[in-house]
Amino acid sequence: MSEAAYIAVDWGTSSFRLWLVDRTGNVLGERRSHEGMMAAGKLGFSTVLQSHLRAVGAADGLPIVICGMAGARQGWVEAGYVETPARLASILKQAVVVQGQDRDIRILPGIAQRDPKAPDVMRGEETQLLGALGVDAADDALVCMPGTHSKWVRASGGTVERFATFMTGELFDVVSRETILSHAVAGADEGEDVDAFKSAVVAAFEAPAFAANLxxxxxxxxLLYGGTPSSAREKISGTLIGLELAAGLAEAPKAGIMLVASGRLQMLYQLAFDTTSVPVRSIGAEDAVRRGLAMAAHSIWNV
Amino acid sequence: MSEAAYIAVDWGTSSFRLWLVDRTGNVLGERRSHEGMMAAGKLGFSTVLQSHLRAVGAADGLPIVICGMAGARQGWVEAGYVETPARLASILKQAVVVQGQDRDIRILPGIAQRDPKAPDVMRGEETQLLGALGVDAADDALVCMPGTHSKWVRASGGTVERFATFMTGELFDVVSRETILSHAVAGADEGEDVDAFKSAVVAAFEAPAFAANLxxxxxxxxLLYGGTPSSAREKISGTLIGLELAAGLAEAPKAGIMLVASGRLQMLYQLAFDTTSVPVRSIGAEDAVRRGLAMAAHSIWNV
Structure with a gap:
C-alpha cells in the first residue's frame, strides 16, 4: 500500500467528508459524517477533525487542506473570498493557515461577487470548479452545479467571470414539506414519474413567470384529476429545476455546458437538460472536489 | 334599529367571519374568529356556528348564506364547483342546502377550471368576484385577488373565463420562516423599506426566471453590503409579488385591472402595480365578499 501524502476535507454546512490521499491521488481512507459547520460549531471543529483523523489512522504531521463552510465567518477560521473576476489560481494562493495546530492545516477561500446589482457568494463550489475546469482552463465554460443552493458559473481563461446562486434545492424542500403541497406529496415513494418531471420542466422553462402558479x-x-404523490413530487422538482434552467440558459452559452453533480441530482438535471435539448458534459461532484483539493495540496506542499 | 334579514358568513381555511345584515345591507352585528375549516372540522361546524349565532343574538329562523371552505370536501357540506366558463349568476343558483338544521342554511359553490393544462380551483373568491363585479357585469375585467393563494381572474360579460392561482403568500411565509433567509429577516420590525420593495418588484417583474436567484x-x-432585517423581508415580498405580476400581466389586459384586497396586502400590491406603471382600481376584499353574500341572499330569499 502506498503512503499517505495529505488529507483532503470537504466541510460543508451539514456534511463532513475526509479523504486520506497518496501522492498520485489515490484515496487510502475515507470518512463521512453529518458533522458539518452547524454541528461542528457546537462540538468544536478541532475535536471533530481529530476524531476522524484517529479513525482513519492519519500519521502525525500529515498536512490537511479543507474547503467549504469551515472557512465561513461562522466556521472554524474565516478564509475570506477571492473576488470576481476571480482567477482559479488565486484560490490556491489565498489558503488560510489554521493557527495553533500540531500539523499544517489550510482552508481555501470562497469567491465573492461584489456587484450591488447581483451580489453573490460561494464557498466549497470554487474547489469543485477548480477540479472540474483545471487551474489553467483556457476555454470559455458555463458550469451548472446543482444543490441546496445551485450555482451557475461563467468562466473563461481560468477566471470565474460571473456566477449566480439559485435556491432551488431549498425551495423544493420547504415547498414539499411546509406548504399545502405537502398533502399532495405525502406518502410519495421512491417510484419516479419521468413524464411528470419532464412536462413540469418544460412548462416552467417556457413560462418561468408562472412558477408560483405551476x-x-x-x-x-x-384535486381535479387525481395522480400519485410521487408524480406530485416530481412536478414540484421539475417546476423548480425548469425555472432555474430558464435563468441559467437565458443568455446563450458561449461554450458547452458542464454539469457538476452526483447521484439523484445528476440524474434529474441531466434529464432536465435533455428535455430542453441542451447538451451537457457531466462530471461527478465528489470527483471534482477531490481533484480540486488535490490541486491545492500539490500547489501548497508539492505533494 | 332596523331588523336583521339574514346572516352572511365567510368561512375560510383558517378564519371565520359572520355578519348580521338588514334588508338594506347594513351590518347590525359582526363576529370574527380563527375557527376556520381546520378548527371547525374538529369542533364541529354546527357547534361553532351556533355559538356565534348566540353571541350575535340572531333570531330563530333567520336564514344563513355561507361562502368559502365550509363548502369544501373536507368542510361542512360539499358545495361542489361551477365550471369555467362560469357565469357568476350560476354561483347563486347552485347554492347547497345544509340538511337537518332548524333554519335555512346555504353554502355557495366554488369555481373549477377543468383544463388538464391549467387545472385550478377557487372557493370563497367567487363570492368576492360577485361582489366586486356584480352579477350582470357586461365588461371585460382582469381581477387580481392577493392572498395566501392569489387569484388572477379574467371575466367578461358576467362570466369567469379563466383564472390562475399563485402560491405567493404561502411562498413568502415559508421562505421567510423556513429557509436560510430566515436569518436575514430575523428581528424585522414593522418598519417598511419601500425602496427595497420596489426594486425587488422591478427585478422579478423584468427577469422572472431569476426568482430563485433574486x-x-x-x-x-x-452578507456583502449589510442591510436591515426589514429591508430583507421587503425584498422577499417584492420578489414574489413581482414574479406574480410578471405572469398576471404577461398577456396585456383587455380592460383596467381591479385589485380586490384589504390592509397590508392592498398597500403592497397597489405599490407593486404603481411601480410597474399599471393603473388599478382598488376594492376592499371584505366589502366585496359581503356584497357578494348580499347578492346571494337577495337572489335566494329576496331579502
Missing part, C-alpha cells in the same frame, strides 16, 4: 397546479391537478 | 441575493446582499 406549483399550485400540483395541488389543483391532483 | 431570493438568494437577499442573503448574499446582506
Amino acid at each position: 406549483l399550485f397546479q400540483v395541488r389543483s391537478g391532483q | 431570493l438568494f441575493q437577499v442573503r448574499s446582499g446582506q
Whole structure:
C-alpha cells in the first residue's frame, strides 16, 4: 500500500467528508459524517477533525487542506473570498493557515461577487470548479452545479467571470414539506414519474413567470384529476429545476455546458437538460472536489 | 334599529367571519374568529356556528348564506364547483342546502377550471368576484385577488373565463420562516423599506426566471453590503409579488385591472402595480365578499 501524502476535507454546512490521499491521488481512507459547520460549531471543529483523523489512522504531521463552510465567518477560521473576476489560481494562493495546530492545516477561500446589482457568494463550489475546469482552463465554460443552493458559473481563461446562486434545492424542500403541497406529496415513494418531471420542466422553462402558479397546479391537478404523490413530487422538482434552467440558459452559452453533480441530482438535471435539448458534459461532484483539493495540496506542499 | 334579514358568513381555511345584515345591507352585528375549516372540522361546524349565532343574538329562523371552505370536501357540506366558463349568476343558483338544521342554511359553490393544462380551483373568491363585479357585469375585467393563494381572474360579460392561482403568500411565509433567509429577516420590525420593495418588484417583474436567484441575493446582499432585517423581508415580498405580476400581466389586459384586497396586502400590491406603471382600481376584499353574500341572499330569499 502506498503512503499517505495529505488529507483532503470537504466541510460543508451539514456534511463532513475526509479523504486520506497518496501522492498520485489515490484515496487510502475515507470518512463521512453529518458533522458539518452547524454541528461542528457546537462540538468544536478541532475535536471533530481529530476524531476522524484517529479513525482513519492519519500519521502525525500529515498536512490537511479543507474547503467549504469551515472557512465561513461562522466556521472554524474565516478564509475570506477571492473576488470576481476571480482567477482559479488565486484560490490556491489565498489558503488560510489554521493557527495553533500540531500539523499544517489550510482552508481555501470562497469567491465573492461584489456587484450591488447581483451580489453573490460561494464557498466549497470554487474547489469543485477548480477540479472540474483545471487551474489553467483556457476555454470559455458555463458550469451548472446543482444543490441546496445551485450555482451557475461563467468562466473563461481560468477566471470565474460571473456566477449566480439559485435556491432551488431549498425551495423544493420547504415547498414539499411546509406548504399545502405537502398533502399532495405525502406518502410519495421512491417510484419516479419521468413524464411528470419532464412536462413540469418544460412548462416552467417556457413560462418561468408562472412558477408560483405551476406549483399550485400540483395541488389543483391532483384535486381535479387525481395522480400519485410521487408524480406530485416530481412536478414540484421539475417546476423548480425548469425555472432555474430558464435563468441559467437565458443568455446563450458561449461554450458547452458542464454539469457538476452526483447521484439523484445528476440524474434529474441531466434529464432536465435533455428535455430542453441542451447538451451537457457531466462530471461527478465528489470527483471534482477531490481533484480540486488535490490541486491545492500539490500547489501548497508539492505533494 | 332596523331588523336583521339574514346572516352572511365567510368561512375560510383558517378564519371565520359572520355578519348580521338588514334588508338594506347594513351590518347590525359582526363576529370574527380563527375557527376556520381546520378548527371547525374538529369542533364541529354546527357547534361553532351556533355559538356565534348566540353571541350575535340572531333570531330563530333567520336564514344563513355561507361562502368559502365550509363548502369544501373536507368542510361542512360539499358545495361542489361551477365550471369555467362560469357565469357568476350560476354561483347563486347552485347554492347547497345544509340538511337537518332548524333554519335555512346555504353554502355557495366554488369555481373549477377543468383544463388538464391549467387545472385550478377557487372557493370563497367567487363570492368576492360577485361582489366586486356584480352579477350582470357586461365588461371585460382582469381581477387580481392577493392572498395566501392569489387569484388572477379574467371575466367578461358576467362570466369567469379563466383564472390562475399563485402560491405567493404561502411562498413568502415559508421562505421567510423556513429557509436560510430566515436569518436575514430575523428581528424585522414593522418598519417598511419601500425602496427595497420596489426594486425587488422591478427585478422579478423584468427577469422572472431569476426568482430563485433574486431570493438568494437577499442573503448574499446582506452578507456583502449589510442591510436591515426589514429591508430583507421587503425584498422577499417584492420578489414574489413581482414574479406574480410578471405572469398576471404577461398577456396585456383587455380592460383596467381591479385589485380586490384589504390592509397590508392592498398597500403592497397597489405599490407593486404603481411601480410597474399599471393603473388599478382598488376594492376592499371584505366589502366585496359581503356584497357578494348580499347578492346571494337577495337572489335566494329576496331579502
